Amino acid sequence: MAQYFDIDDILAEDELVPAVFKEAANGVGIFDSSDDTNRVEAGSKAELPFWLASELHLRQAVSINVPLVSIKSKLLIISDDFLMCCFSSVYMVFLNVRTREEIEADAAHVDLRKRCPYFYELGCKLAHLIDDRILSDKNIGPVLFVAFQTRYKDVLVKAHTSALSVTAKNLTLLTREETKLYETAQSSTAAFKKWKMGGPRFQKAYVLGRKRKPTE
Amino acid sequence: MSDHENFTIILSFFFRTMDDTLIAQMEFLAEDELVEIVPNMRMDPINLICGDFGPFRPQIATQVPLWLAVALKKRGKCTIRPPEWMSVDKLTQVLEAERDTGRVFQPLPFHYVEISRLLFDHARDDIPDIYMVKSLIEDIKDVRFHKIGTGLETISGRTNAVKLSNLSAMEVNIVRPFLAGALQTFYKLHNPEMVPESERRGSRRPQGADRGARRTLKPR
Numbered sequence: 001m002a003q004y005f006d007i008d009d010i011l012a013e014d015e016l017v018p019a020v021f022k023e024a025a026n027g028v029g030i031f032d033s034s035d036d037t038n039r040v041e042a043g044s045k046a047e048l049p050f051w052l053a054s055e056l057h058l059r060q061a062v063s064i065n066v067p068l069v070s071i072k073s074k075l076l077i078i079s080d081d082f083l084m085c086c087f088s089s090v091y092m093v094f095l096n097v098r099t100r101e102e103i104e105a106d107a108a109h110v111d112l113r114k115r116c117p118y119f120y121e122l123g124c125k126l127a128h129l130i131d132d133r134i135l136s137d138k139n140i141g142p143v144l145f146v147a148f149q150t151r152y153k154d155v156l157v158k159a160h161t162s163a164l165s166v167t168a169k170n171l172t173l174l175t176r177e178e179t180k181l182y183e184t185a186q187s188s189t190a191a192f193k194k195w196k197m198g199g200p201r202f203q204k205a206y207v208l209g210r211k212r213k214p215t216e
Numbered sequence: 217m218s219d220h221e222n223f224t225i226i227l228s229f230f231f232r233t234m235d236d237t238l239i240a241q242m243e244f245l246a247e248d249e250l251v252e253i254v255p256n257m258r259m260d261p262i263n264l265i266c267g268d269f270g271p272f273r274p275q276i277a278t279q280v281p282l283w284l285a286v287a288l289k290k291r292g293k294c295t296i297r298p299p300e301w302m303s304v305d306k307l308t309q310v311l312e313a314e315r316d317t318g319r320v321f322q323p324l325p326f327h328y329v330e331i332s333r334l335l336f337d338h339a340r341d342d343i344p345d346i347y348m349v350k351s352l353i354e355d356i357k358d359v360r361f362h363k364i365g366t367g368l369e370t371i372s373g374r375t376n377a378v379k380l381s382n383l384s385a386m387e388v389n390i391v392r393p394f395l396a397g398a399l400q401t402f403y404k405l406h407n408p409e410m411v412p413e414s415e416r417r418g419s420r421r422p423q424g425a426d427r428g429a430r431r432t433l434k435p436r
Contacts, residue, residue, distance in 0.1 A: 185393070
């Protein structure tokens with residue numbers, strides 16, 4: 001499994017997702033600090049890391065839920081509860097209605113890094129847990145895809161043509177994945193420019209640079 | 217799922233940042249190209265692993281690999297005749313054609329960037345109108361890069377492969393890491409599991425027969 005040891009994957013799964021406990025759980029009072037008992041009641045909300053939430057979801061112990069961030073989504077929650085009892089619909093903090101609208105308006109300037117640096121990876125994982133039949137207008141997949149498509153054009157153009165010291169403000173908006181792409185393009189153009197300049201092409205051996213400590 | 221992982225693993229080998237050694241390797245490979253030299257000394261044929269060259273007689277042109285030509289030139293034993301594609305007329309023609317055709321790349325020698333740079337460095341006096349030639353090659357390079365950029369903008373999620381004809385070695389190596397990464401991300405995001413069922417069924421044929429549109433950057 002290539003993903004087990006991948007650092008980016010591990011970090012992506014560490015993002016917090018809001019979840020609702022469907023059953024009471026003992027010994028995990030750390031999630032619910034409202035009272036002193038070391039347990040979490042059924043129906044209480046908590047923010048869990050994704051790796052924990054998905055495992056518990058597979059065991060039907062939690063349902064990942066939408067946080068109440070905007071009025072529109074509140075109405076949908078009420079209808080959610082009626083329609084789905086044990087299905088889970090996955091709406092993350094970073095995929096609320098406001099973010100979606102921003103993406104539709106101008107994907108290139110949405111600050112995805114602030115919301116979630118692992119936007120695309122986490123979205124892919126969440127898509128496995130989503131149930132599309134219930135609310136067809138809340139699909140994560142197309143949103144991710146459209147967002148990436150528009151931002152990708154921007155990244156492409158800027159990466160290859162910008163001068164070395166220019167740091168556009170767009171750079172701070174990119175997720176981890178996009179930054180990786182950007183950096184590869186930057187490094188290849190930089191290497192090409194350096195080669196074009198010519199000059200001595202000798203590389204000093206690494207061992208020569210290390211000074212020996214004087215023995216005392 | 218396992219198919220997807222295999223794809224990711226394979227692509228991760230190509231998704232490597234470019235470093236100086238890679239470009240130096242390109243230059244090394246470019247030096248194998250044959251060029252014509254006019255020696256000014258007399259020498260017996262030399263037998264190398266890659267082939268036999270010579271005999272060298274004064275004022276008689278012979279074909280040798282570029283590395284040998286540069287080495288002889290450095291010792292003052294020959295003059296290098298620039299390759300035929302490197303004349304002002306031919307290059308102007310190529311430049312015009314590049315500027316006119318939107319998506320097609322003109323056929324150029326695979327290593328034209330490296331060869332031209334090597335010749336500029338070592339054989340300045342052998343190339344007529346060197347400044348003109350230099351600026352023409354720079355322009356051609358810029359136009360082609362720009363074309364690559366505009367072509368890559370049109371990659372969508374259904375692209376399985378990107379075909380760029382007549383690209384030169386240096387250009388390929390510069391865009392390769394970025395392109396591999398971008399294609400990988402597009403593939404991941406456009407996985408059939410991600411796109412909902414209802415959308416798929418309406419717009420596509422069944423999964424087996426459909427490979428997506430062939431996104432060639434050269435119109436047929």
